[in-house]
Amino acid sequence: DGGITQSPxxxxxxxxxxxxxxxxxxxNHDAMYWYRQDPGQGLRLIYYSQIVNDFQKGxxxxxxxxxxxxxxxxxxxxxSAQKNPTAFYLCAxxxxxxxxxxYTFGSGTRLTVV
Amino acid sequence: xxxxxxxxxxxxxxxEDAVINCSSSKALYSVHWYRQKHGEAPVFLMILLKxxxxxxxxxxxxxxxxxxxxxxxxxxxxxxxxxxxxxxxxALFSNTGNxxxxxxxxxxxxxx
Numbered sequence: 216d217g218g219i220t221q222s223p224x225x226x227x228x229x230x231x232x233x234x235x236x237x238x239x240x241x242x243n244h245d246a247m248y249w250y251r252q253d254p255g256q257g258l259r260l261i262y263y264s265q266i267v268n269d270f271q272k273g274x275x276x277x278x279x280x281x282x283x284x285x286x287x288x289x290x291x292x293x294x295s296a297q298k299n300p301t302a303f304y305l306c307a308x309x310x311x312x313x314x315x316x317x318y319t320f321g322s323g324t325r326l327t328v329v
Numbered sequence: 330x331x332x333x334x335x336x337x338x339x340x341x342x343x344x345e346d347a348v349i350n351c352s353s354s355k356a357l358y359s360v361h362w363y364r365q366k367h368g369e370a371p372v373f374l375m376i377l378l379k380x381x382x383x384x385x386x387x388x389x390x391x392x393x394x395x396x397x398x399x400x401x402x403x404x405x406x407x408x409x410x411x412x413x414x415x416x417x418x419x420a421l422f423s424n425t426g427n428x429x430x431x432x433x434x435x436x437x438x439x440x441x
Binding site: 250255256258259260288305316317318319320321322323325 | 331361363368369370371372373374376416418429430431432433434
């Protein structure tokens with residue numbers, strides 16, 4: 216079945232460390248996104264990519280970095296520069312135009328800084 | 330540019346109806362509706378593209394007003410499985426990589 220796989224499901228990080236969250240899709244979608252979810256704040260866009268080797272900052276990109284070397288993969292690195300990284304991170308994909316099929320989300324990674 | 334959702338939370342008994350609203354200050358290209366169970370990924374419910382459109386089925390449906398600035402999600406004869414947080418997502422333009430915003434969500438709890 217087609218879908219999005221995020222790993223790991225839970226991640227613990229010490230302050231000052233960088234961590235990378237994995238996101239893989241087999242839906243043949245061109246566009247991929249990373250969202251951060253905090254309680255009561257909905258979903259906020261971190262980065263998005265509409266084609267391979269190209270990505271754009273979202274509303275809260277500071278302290279994060281991404282790459283898009285393959286269509287299927289869009290990993291997110293949470294760097295030590297991110298001041299408050301504890302959150303639920305969701306990866307999503309869609310057809311280039313957000314019409315018809317909506318966004319497909321992965322099951323998320325819960326990151327906790329200890 | 331984030332759409333405004335209301336109410337923030339609602340508690341229903343099984344069989345009762347609910348309406349969740351999503352409003353934008355600007356005319357929209359499209360509006361999406363999603364449901365998220367606790368700790369899980371949001372699941373796409375439906376998309377509305379045309380002003381005046383109504384979509385869905387008897388139990389869960391949605392409307393998009395003529396001005397394309399407001400959408401409502403209708404949950405009829407609620408079931409326990411309807412519990413979760415409902416989000417609207419709004420696109421200002423057709424190619425909306427960075428012009429797509431989610432509302433803050435509406436927590437819906439259905440009790441026996």
